[in-house]
Amino acid sequence: MNKLVNLTIDGRKLQGEEGQTVLEVARDNGIDIPTLCYHEEIEPYGACRLCLVEVTKNNRSRLVTSCLYPIEEGLVVKTATERVISNRKMLMELLLARCQGVKVIEDMARKLGVDKPSFKPEYWEKNECILCGLCTRACAEVVGTSAISLVNRGVNREVAAPFLETAEDCIGCGSCVYICPTKCIKMEENGDTRTIVNWKATFKMQKCQKCGKNFAPVKQLEYFRKKLNLPEGFFDVCPDCR
Amino acid sequence: MAAKPKPKEKAPTGRVNSPKQLEALRAAIVARKNPKKPCIALCVGTGCLAYGCVDILQAFKNEITKQKLENSVDVRGTGCPGFCERGALLTIYPQGVFYQRVRIEDVPEIVNETIVKGRVISRLLYQDPNTKQHYEKEADVPFYSRQMRLLLDANSKIDPTSIEDYIGIGGYSALAKVLFQIKPEQVIDKVKKSGLRGRGGGGFPTGNKWQSTRDAEGDIKYVICNCDEGDPGAFMDRSLMEGNPHSVLEGMIIGAYAIGSHEGYVYIRHEYPMAVENVMMAIKQAESKGLLGTNILGSGFHFKLKVSRGGGAFVCGESTALMASLEGKVGEPRAKYVHTSEKGLYNRPSNLNNVETWANIPHIMLKGADWFSGIGTMTSKGTKIFSLVGKVNNTGLIEVPMGMKLRDIVFGIGGGIRDGKKFKAVQTGGPSGGFIPESHLDIAVDFDELTRVGSMMGSGAMIVTDENTCMVDMAKYFVNFLQEESCGKCLPCREGLKRMIQILTDITDGKGRDEDIELLERLAATLKDASLCALGQTAANPVLTTIRYFRDEYEAHIKEHRCPAGVCKPLITYSIINEKCPGCGKCVEPCPTKAITFVAKKQPVILDQEKCIKCGTCYDICNLKAVAIK
Ligand SMILES: Cc1cc2nc3c(=O)[nH]c(=O)nc-3n(C[C@H](O)[C@H](O)[C@H](O)COP(=O)(O)O)c2cc1C
Ligand code: SF4
Ligand code: SF4
Ligand code: FES
Numbered sequence: 017m018n019k020l021v022n023l024t025i026d027g028r029k030l031q032g033e034e035g036q037t038v039l040e041v042a043r044d045n046g047i048d049i050p051t052l053c054y055h056e057e058i059e060p061y062g063a064c065r066l067c068l069v070e071v072t073k074n075n076r077s078r079l080v081t082s083c084l085y086p087i088e089e090g091l092v093v094k095t096a097t098e099r100v101i102s103n104r105k106m107l108m109e110l111l112l113a114r115c116q117g118v119k120v121i122e123d124m125a126r127k128l129g130v131d132k133p134s135f136k137p138e139y140w141e142k143n144e145c146i147l148c149g150l151c152t153r154a155c156a157e158v159v160g161t162s163a164i165s166l167v168n169r170g171v172n173r174e175v176a177a178p179f180l181e182t183a184e185d186c187i188g189c190g191s192c193v194y195i196c197p198t199k200c201i202k203m204e205e206n207g208d209t210r211t212i213v214n215w216k217a218t219f220k221m222q223k224c225q226k227c228g229k230n231f232a233p234v235k236q237l238e239y240f241r242k243k244l245n246l247p248e249g250f251f252d253v254c255p256d257c258r
Numbered sequence: 259m260a261a262k263p264k265p266k267e268k269a270p271t272g273r274v275n276s277p278k279q280l281e282a283l284r285a286a287i288v289a290r291k292n293p294k295k296p297c298i299a300l301c302v303g304t305g306c307l308a309y310g311c312v313d314i315l316q317a318f319k320n321e322i323t324k325q326k327l328e329n330s331v332d333v334r335g336t337g338c339p340g341f342c343e344r345g346a347l348l349t350i351y352p353q354g355v356f357y358q359r360v361r362i363e364d365v366p367e368i369v370n371e372t373i374v375k376g377r378v379i380s381r382l383l384y385q386d387p388n389t390k391q392h393y394e395k396e397a398d399v400p401f402y403s404r405q406m407r408l409l410l411d412a413n414s415k416i417d418p419t420s421i422e423d424y425i426g427i428g429g430y431s432a433l434a435k436v437l438f439q440i441k442p443e444q445v446i447d448k449v450k451k452s453g454l455r456g457r458g459g460g461g462f463p464t465g466n467k468w469q470s471t472r473d474a475e476g477d478i479k480y481v482i483c484n485c486d487e488g489d490p491g492a493f494m495d496r497s498l499m500e501g502n503p504h505s506v507l508e509g510m511i512i513g514a515y516a517i518g519s520h521e522g523y524v525y526i527r528h529e530y531p532m533a534v535e536n537v538m539m540a541i542k543q544a545e546s547k548g549l550l551g552t553n554i555l556g557s558g559f560h561f562k563l564k565v566s567r568g569g570g571a572f573v574c575g576e577s578t579a580l581m582a583s584l585e586g587k588v589g590e591p592r593a594k595y596v597h598t599s600e601k602g603l604y605n606r607p608s609n610l611n612n613v614e615t616w617a618n619i620p621h622i623m624l625k626g627a628d629w630f631s632g633i634g635t636m637t638s639k640g641t642k643i644f645s646l647v648g649k650v651n652n653t654g655l656i657e658v659p660m661g662m663k664l665r666d667i668v669f670g671i672g673g674g675i676r677d678g679k680k681f682k683a684v685q686t687g688g689p690s691g692g693f694i695p696e697s698h699l700d701i702a703v704d705f706d707e708l709t710r711v712g713s714m715m716g717s718g719a720m721i722v723t724d725e726n727t728c729m730v731d732m733a734k735y736f737v738n739f740l741q742e743e744s745c746g747k748c749l750p751c752r753e754g755l756k757r758m759i760q761i762l763t764d765i766t767d768g769k770g771r772d773e774d775i776e777l778l779e780r781l782a783a784t785l786k787d788a789s790l791c792a793l794g795q796t797a798a799n800p801v802l803t804t805i806r807y808f809r810d811e812y813e814a815h816i817k818e819h820r821c822p823a824g825v826c827k828p829l830i831t832y833s834i835i836n837e838k839c840p841g842c843g844k845c846v847e848p849c850p851t852k853a854i855t856f857v858a859k860k861q862p863v864i865l866d867q868e869k870c871i872k873c874g875t876c877y878d879i880c881n882l883k884a885v886a887i888k
Contacts, residue, residue: 061747062592062593062747062748062790063747063748063749063790064748064749065748065749065750065788065789065790068787068788079787079788080595081593081790084593084595085593085595086595086596099787102780102783102784103783103784103787103788106750106754106780106781106783106784106788107749107750107784107788110749110750110753110754110757110784111749111753113753113757114753134773134777134780135757135760135761135777136760136764136771139757139760146749147746147749147752149747166746166747168746169571169742169743169744169745169746170741170742170743170744170745170746170752170755171741171744171746171752171755171756172746173746173747173752
């Protein structure tokens, strides 16, 4: 086990392991910090900035993103100071102005006490994607395929397959669909095909030779079979029937 | 007892293997030079390329050959002396006669008159636009006389492509001294004691940064030079890199020795072809002389340096984005809670400094920490190079001691505002710098004072504006630049700047709402507090300072739908002042939409508001000021 580190979060004296982040220790202890671009299984990224907290060290306090900030001995953290809250509210206003009609965002905004953005309504947008980069990171880090990525700079940023064509490296596993916080990546299954609509990629499904269910894309099964060095024909039956 | 004469070291032709050999080489170079021999030194920096300086240089060489003067006159292309707007720039040594706005047609006359007969051509001398006085010597020109050119001075004295020229003026002697007489820790102590702070923007104490990188765990450490310089209109780093690349290399080798690094990179934007070429050449030359690479100067220390060309995005100048880009990844910043001095390039301890920071090092090593800290203010030591542009009479690259009054820069060196107009504000620090008004012109320019008044040192860009500038429009212009350069990774910068532009555009279109100023301030606070990197964190400065110092202009736009400076098109109308217009009709033809009708001589012309697109052509053309902007 790593060295133990003492810190205070919202007045509670807590311990964490060296190398943990403030967010991890907070969550382990049931302290709620809002996040949108964070997931336990994936390297933190620091894009949504909602997880801001105020830390004080040597009598100097500053705002940091808790998903990235490593804990330190004697650190004092406050997760809901006035400064933290007013920034979170503005971030929510910015999100609402970008994502009109996206339920996750609207719910979160309401929880943080924001009901509508202060910007002129004529500028509100109806994007579903918040550019949190969870899908692209899941694809790269968990699946290891990097079939999609964040392209373009600044306001033109978007998630896309290389060269905005169909995602050739996509294996149809659906990890991105599952992880997307706003559920904006659409997947359709139709008989023996699966389509990930956003990446314009369609896959033939493998039929289980026992129960007859179309259980996963052939391409995905081949990918894992090769990666894990399994014998040919290993995925002819679905996990349930094996 | 008479001292025995020491055996003389012979000047080496190839590698230089000891400090003694370096001194011998220098002595030989200096001996070859005849200080009385006339030399025509012409700037061939990027700024002067537009004036055809390469052809002018060739014309001088041809003329000298034609007149059979090759053996009695030298012709040399040099780095940039800074007064680019007056290019092509020429200095004739040993007298130091300074000619500006030299054109290729002037070449024979300069050779015949000044070189052969020793006569000064007054037409080519600098004339002060205010006093009409002519100046013969560069050092006397007001643009130069108030400067302190520690770093830039050598630019006009050496050929940047010649390592001999650099060695001739004392180059690499700081390195020799450091490698053989000073321990790495002591080098760092010296840099700390000098008070040198990074010139790349943040003003971080250089010695402390070196110390952390030295102390960080790891066998492999990197030393990196930041020559990304993405600020529009800034060219201090380019000019040092083009004009005196060896001074930067020497600083880096010293830094590497102090930090314990054996591998380094020069990250340089690819839009700087001449700087790339000159630094690559300098690296080759230094390697062949044994001043870079293995066993430097016979000391056993080795350091390898590579050049990497950046793609040119502004954000790539940010340290973590730069390192990602060096690794071949997308140039996007990451959080720096673990410092790059511990985990930087390839996750190894890395020390990044700006071009100008590196160039200061050899001077500090040679002349000492006390000498350096004797220049400047309490918290900011040494000199700083600025690019002074905008509505001043003299624009260009300037170097001044820290602590010079802003007023002395704008009105002394800059020669005041063009065309007798009134000063309005000066923006310092690049696109995310703040605007400083007349009431703060007497601040001493250093890191902390600029921050105190809401701006920053940044890279050292200075843009002067006059009474005809609309401050809301200016803020909009820079926020727009930053919005385009935002990498888009983090929410406040990407979405916040987009909203900021919408609000500012509304205000300049006369569609602003009463609550918009407060909303801008709230947005600015979140940009500052919540953005991931310093691009977003500083992006609101132009807006915050214009609100702070020119709130009345915002209010005029919002409440009265009026642009006081007469800039914002939707808010202004052009009209003919009938009493002043004699009907000369000079404005009729140039109007692109034919909105002006000639009536008769001695009767005012008529301007049709329906057709007017507010281009301002008539206003500019009318000498009698009979066109009004409201
Ligand atoms: C958006 C952005 C652009 C930057 N561009 C540059 C640059 O072009 N050159 C530079 O030296 N530093 C630049 N910096 C500052 C660097 O991140 C870094 O602080 C600096 O290179 C460190 O060197 P110094 O300590 O010598 O100043 C930039 C920072 C930001 C946030
Ligand atoms: S598609 Fe979903 S997961 Fe991917 S960046 Fe957008 S919001 Fe995040
Ligand atoms: S502040 Fe702007 S430039 Fe910096 S990481 Fe965020 S989006 Fe990118
Ligand atoms: S969760 Fe930390 S920045 Fe998004």
